[in-house]
Amino acid sequence: MERATVIVAIDGPSGTGKSSTSKAVAAQLGLSYLDTGAQYRAITWWMVTNGIDIDDPSAIAAVAGKPEIISGTDPSAPTITVDGTDVAAAIRTQDVTSKVSAVSAVPEVRARITELQRSIAADAENGIVVEGRDIGTTVLPDADLKIFLTASPEARAARRSGELKSTDVQATREALLKRDAADSSRKTSPLAKADDAVEVDTSDLTLQQVIECVVTLVEEKRAAK
Ligand SMILES: Nc1ncnc2c1ncn2[C@@H]1O[C@H](COP(=O)(O)OP(=O)(O)OP(=O)(O)O)[C@@H](O)[C@H]1O
Numbered sequence: 119m120e121r122a123t124v125i126v127a128i129d130g131p132s133g134t135g136k137s138s139t140s141k142a143v144a145a146q147l148g149l150s151y152l153d154t155g156a157q158y159r160a161i162t163w164w165m166v167t168n169g170i171d172i173d174d175p176s177a178i179a180a181v182a183g184k185p186e187i188i189s190g191t192d193p194s195a196p197t198i199t200v201d202g203t204d205v206a207a208a209i210r211t212q213d214v215t216s217k218v219s220a221v222s223a224v225p226e227v228r229a230r231i232t233e234l235q236r237s238i239a240a241d242a243e244n245g246i247v248v249e250g251r252d253i254g255t256t257v258l259p260d261a262d263l264k265i266f267l268t269a270s271p272e273a274r275a276a277r278r279s280g281e282l283k284s285t286d287v288q289a290t291r292e293a294l295l296k297r298d299a300a301d302s303s304r305k306t307s308p309l310a311k312a313d314d315a316v317e318v319d320t321s322d323l324t325l326q327q328v329i330e331c332v333v334t335l336v337e338e339k340r341a342a343k
């Protein structure tokens with residue numbers, strides 16, 4: 119029997135497990151995978167590399183259409199290039215992380231990246247898991263399933279510190295909360311839970327438990343289509 123195409127939106131604050139969960143769910147169910155944070159990081163990297171003043175939204179807006187960002191959507195090997203350069207490692211630096219909220223708040227940047235995201239989702243033959251901050255509310259409001267992942271700041275800081283091999287969990291916690299506050303308070307499509315999203319608190323769940331929970335929700339939606 120043909121499986122129904124399914125579009126899944128996974129949103130939530132930093133460190134709640136969006137990327138790890140989305141990749142695993144997509145791989146398990148044979149779906150494409152799109153990391154929209156990587157796209158905002160990529161455009162931020164381009165602005166920094168080209169000497170654009172990050173504190174000047176009009177300077178960012180004027181060049182928002184210039185970089186060509188290409189996302190590979192295989193969940194077992196996602197890729198991201200800017201003007202043909204592989205930036206997968208470069209977009210994860212502390213410098214980019216500290217500037218991405220300012221760049222992604224510029225409406226012209228969001229319009230450009232949102233259009234790209236919609237076109238990638240429309241081209242995904244078997245369906246796609248798209249993760250970010252505004253996927254359920256703005257990018258794909260008609261998604262078949264919307265998930266909003268949460269976790270306590272303590273759990274998120276502990277996870278992120280483990281990943282970065284940092285012992286300063288308090289500093290990591292403050293940096294996470296600062297980025298969440300900026301992403302939640304911007305005017306254009308802020309980080310928010312869609313009214314029809316299923317909220318999953320991952321604080322006391324293992325990654326495997328979160329993956330199983332989301333796979334079950336997707337399977338239920340597919341069966342009902
Ligand atoms: N339920 C969980 N239990 C323990 N560790 C987890 C869990 N979910 C994710 N992690 C770990 O937490 C870290 C952050 O996860 P991940 O990158 O998936 O979060 P994220 O929400 O995509 O973050 P960001 O928005 O900042 O990119 C990773 O090291 C991941 O392995």
Ligand SMILES: Nc1ccn([C@H]2C[C@H](O)[C@@H](COP(=O)(O)O)O2)c(=O)n1
Pocket residue numbers: 132154155156158159218219222223249250251252253297301
């Ligand atoms: N849909 C999205 C996805 C991401 N962003 C911005 C805000 C985040 O702080 C930043 C990096 O995302 P991450 O790699 O940590 O998931 O990108 C957004 O505004 N909208």
